[in-house]
Amino acid sequence: MTLKLQSVTACYRNRSVFTGLTLPEIPAGALVAVVGPNAVGKSTLLKSIAGLLPIAGTMTFAGENLAAMTAHHRIRRVGYLPQPLPQAIPLVAYETVFSACRSARGDWSREETELAIEEIFDTLGIRQLALRRLSEMSGGQRQMVGLAQVLVRQTPLMLLDEPTSALDLHWQLNVLNAVRDATSRTGSIALVASHDLNLALRYCDQVLVLSPGGQAVLGTPAQVLTPELLARTYGIEARIEQCSRGHPIVLADRPLSASVN
Numbered sequence: 194m195t196l197k198l199q200s201v202t203a204c205y206r207n208r209s210v211f212t213g214l215t216l217p218e219i220p221a222g223a224l225v226a227v228v229g230p231n232a233v234g235k236s237t238l239l240k241s242i243a244g245l246l247p248i249a250g251t252m253t254f255a256g257e258n259l260a261a262m263t264a265h266h267r268i269r270r271v272g273y274l275p276q277p278l279p280q281a282i283p284l285v286a287y288e289t290v291f292s293a294c295r296s297a298r299g300d301w302s303r304e305e306t307e308l309a310i311e312e313i314f315d316t317l318g319i320r321q322l323a324l325r326r327l328s329e330m331s332g333g334q335r336q337m338v339g340l341a342q343v344l345v346r347q348t349p350l351m352l353l354d355e356p357t358s359a360l361d362l363h364w365q366l367n368v369l370n371a372v373r374d375a376t377s378r379t380g381s382i383a384l385v386a387s388h389d390l391n392l393a394l395r396y397c398d399q400v401l402v403l404s405p406g407g408q409a410v411l412g413t414p415a416q417v418l419t420p421e422l423l424a425r426t427y428g429i430e431a432r433i434e435q436c437s438r439g440h441p442i443v444l445a446d447r448p449l450s451a452s453v454n
């Protein structure tokens with residue numbers, strides 16, 4: 194069950210965001226951080242894989258052409274969390290997760306559905322939110338419910354667009370642990386767009402760095418996240434140091450002059 198992208202081009206009207214993007218094959222069980230500066234195309238890439246934007250080129254998952262999947266089939270194969278937080282609607286969290294699950298997994302019995310929902314509320318640590326209305330939740334709480342709506346479907350491909358943007362450190366770690374656990378337990382693949390390079394270093398097997406100008410580099414965090422790449426891609430002077438536990442961490446020191454970009 195691998196993900197392959199070959200010569201993928203995505204545009205809005207006539208303006209292309211990336212052209213001819215080809216990546217090494219992403220293996221089953223991989224947790225991949227998708228990083229890069231603002232407006233470089235992280236969301237566009239995830240939307241393209243999710244089938245929300247027409248593309249040129251080839252994208253296959255487990256040998257199936259993603260662009261040719263029917264919506265009915267795709268919803269079981271691909272879970273997509275968009276960047277905006279779920280709307281503050283007056284429905285309770287349980288109902289929204291239930292209907293997200295039923296829309297994708299109509300083949301599950303009511304008992305299986307309820308079990309999957311309980312499991313995801315427990316895994317994410319949000320049982321106490323189950324009967325709260327989204328309209329009465331904080332932004333971070335709604336983000337957690339949005340994640341539950343996606344993860345409950347247990348899709349073999351997960352595309353999560355900045356899933357921790359509204360979360361404090363405790364919930365950030367909860368979310369990455371849950372995604373890490375899902376990929377290693379089931380062999381699913383997760384692509385997680387993020388601005389947090391240290392979260393990427395800590396949790397991800399691979400990092401996909403998108404750079405202005407359309408270049409993309411995919412590799413292990415240690416291979417890819419170098420001071421040179423950070424200077425080229427983000428226009429910053431940065432160091433990769435080791436923390437007291439021996440893990441690499443990115444320390445961003447200062448912006449470089451605009452000419453670097």
Ligand SMILES: Nc1ncnc2c1ncn2[C@@H]1O[C@H](COP(=O)(O)OP(=O)(O)OP(=O)(O)O)[C@@H](O)[C@H]1O
Pocket residue numbers: 205210229230231232233234235236237238
């Ligand atoms: N609906 C749209 N119509 C036209 N252009 C768009 C649309 N959405 C995004 N773009 C443009 O496509 C480019 C890539 O945007 P995208 O949202 O993919 O970037 P991103 O890397 O996710 O950025 P950020 O880190 O700021 O969320 C940007 O130049 C943006 O202005």
